[in-house]
Amino acid sequence: MTNIEEQLENLASPGDMQKHLRGLAVLKQIGGENFGGPVSQLASFSEDLARFTIQFPYGDVLSRDGLDLRTRQILTAATLLAHGSAQSQLSFHLKGLLNAGGTSDDIVDLLFISAGLLGLPTAINAVPLVRDILTDRGEIENVTKTKASPAVSDMSSVGVAILDRFAPEFLKWREHTLHEEIFGAVHLEPRLTHLASAAMLAARGKVGASFDGHIVSALAAGATDRDIVEMVIQLSVYSGFPASLNAAGRAKNVLAASERPQVGTKKRVETTKDDERRFMRGIATLAETSGGSGADVVDSFKDVAPGLGRLIVAHCYGDIFCRPAINPKDRELGAISALAAQGTVAAEKPLGVHIDAALNLGATREEIVETLFNIIPYAGYPLIEKALLIAHDRISLFDDKRVDGSPS
Structure with a gap:
């Protein structure tokens, strides 16, 4: 038994030892060689929280019969x-x-x-x-x-x-x-x-x-x-x-429900996945709005999920962002609004990308700031504070490039 395993076992009280050991066994299956590292670090903050982390997720729930x-x-x-x-x-x-x-x-x-x-x-x-x-x-x-x-x-x-x-x-x-x-x-x-x-x-x-x-x-x-x-x-x-x-x-x-709807094998519509016309329209829209390269987007996913990069170009840019009812700048401001309101870590990089695109299309600092201000009543101050700081960094970089004469 390693020192960490011994430390984690010692977190249990006599009354919950069985559940605790059951949780540790499942945690070891999932975590592999370093299964105890994160919980050991957590114990240095709160042994109670570390014990709960072992016993509730792993000892009570993930160890249940019913699902492998x-x-x-x-x-x-x-x-x-x-x-x-x-x-x-x-x-x-x-x-x-x-x-x-x-x-x-x-x-x-x-x-x-x-x-x-x-x-x-x-x-x-x-x-x-x-x-x-x-x-x-x-x-x-x-x-x-x-x-x-x-x-x-x-x-x-x-x-x-x-x-x-x-x-x-x-x-x-x-x-x-x-x-x-x-x-x-x-x-x-x-x-x-x-x-x-x-x-x-x-x-x-x-x-x-x-x-x-x-x-x-x-x-x-x-x-x-x-x-x-x-x-x-x-x-x-x-x-x-x-x-x-x-x-x-x-x-x-x-x-x-007395009668559950049946979902059978659905006959799929014969379509050409990522048809070339749609994809090329996406490449053109991507270049016009953000100055990005469709090939670069596709290549960035090719080792993990090759279809994902092509889907981004074909669907986002070739189906949606190219539509004429909203002008490109306003469309980017709309994307900024949606991403800022999500407020997740996953949305931070795309938020920066769409701020860059809005700037490339002529959006001003004031327009971007007002777009973010408009979301405060719906998303709260902490999320918009984070979004404003991201916007500050992207606008500052954009301004620096203009001063240097570099392409924006």
Whole structure:
């Protein structure tokens, strides 16, 4: 027994020794060689908190029967991706997914699912973490390039009818981009795909019809009622009891339905993934708005998730950012507003990118500052304080380049 293992064992009191040792055993499976390092450091701050960390997540929840450890790690990673600001914990549990029998494909699949359900900044931010983990393990070349197609639940017929009149492009993108390009790139078993999707949505606070749809899809793909219950219980650890209780209320209604909708194998629309015209339009829009290179964007993902970089160019710039109803500068100010309001670590780098793009398109310091001021009532002062400091740095760099005569 190492000194750290002995230290962690000694945190237990006689009354909770069994649960404590059970938690340590699961923590060791997930954490691997350095399983005790983070908790040992935590104990130097608070032994009580270190003991709770061993006993509640690992001794009470992750050690429960009902889900295997790989599935639990997939759910944990999905929840931490939705958190958006738990990078060190995400890295630990992505490694833990591999230690629990998961694969590099499992990890990349979670990136694609998060891109569709949580937005591209979440997936993009996680790519360097994934790259480091797979490189350290010599698995960077083992990411599978073939695609599978888990069925995705349809919207209600009422919702489809409304959107077909109000925003028909959304329905087209939902079919082509979300169903075909994102979920069509996922290798996870459909049951796990939908359990992970439901966990992401619940953790982000989006417990609604989409959450219900993924519960229905998970059941149709072979998930049991207990699988759903265990997923919701695990949310209490990594997303807190409010998210878990909200999800429990929605899931209970789905499970109690007298007739559960069946989600069969959906016949996919024959489309050309990332068709060249759309991709080239994205390259042109990217160059016009931010001065960026589409090839550079694609290349930055090619070792981990090659389809993700191409998706960014084709969908974000080739489908959406090129649309004429909003002028390019105002579109960038809108992106700044959305990213600042998210306030996550995952949104910080994209916020800087879109501030740069707004400046390149002629936005003034005052316009960017006023855009951020406008969000204070909706996001609160701490988030906008952080966004203003990022804006200050990007505007200062932009001004310095202009003074130096460098291209902006």
